[in-house]
Amino acid sequence: MSERKKILLRLDPAVYDAIVKWAGxxxxxxxxxxxxxxxxxxxxxxxxxADAKGIPRRGRPRKTPAADGAAGGDEVTDVADVTEGAGAAGDDEEE
Incomplete structure (x- = not known):
């Protein structure tokens, strides 16, 4: 697995504060x-x-039902596409 790219990013403090608030x-x-x-x-x-990998999820992997329908499978669900369901209700941009 390739390592994620690390970068230094300089931002206006007000922009960073807005991102931190939104992230929270x-x-x-x-x-x-x-x-x-x-x-x-x-x-x-x-x-x-097209070959961009999904954003890695933190924490314990989710469990999905086993293929035979029994509960408690150990398969990890795929990371959802970033463009689908991108925001919570009411987060739509107004133009």
């Missing part, structure tokens, strides 16, 4: 919120690479 509202870290916004912008512009 959506239960994300500031770093995860920045990545989410960048992916959403790339997808919206039709520039998100």
């Amino acid at each position: 509202d959506e239960l994300r870290s500031a770093n995860a919120q920045i990545e989410f916004l960048l992916r959403k912008a790339l997808a919206g512009a039709g520039r998100l690479p």
Whole structure:
């Protein structure tokens, strides 16, 4: 597995504070919120690479039902596409 790219990003303090507040509202870290916004912008512009991996989830993997229908399977669910269900209800942008 390839390592995730690390970058140094300089932001206006007011912009960073707004990102931190927004991230807190959506239960994300500031770093995860920045990545989410960048992916959403790339997808919206039709520039998100087809081979881009999903955003890794933190914490314990979710369990799915076993293939035979029995509860308690150990399979991990796939990470949902960033562009689907991107925001919570009421987060739609107004134009």
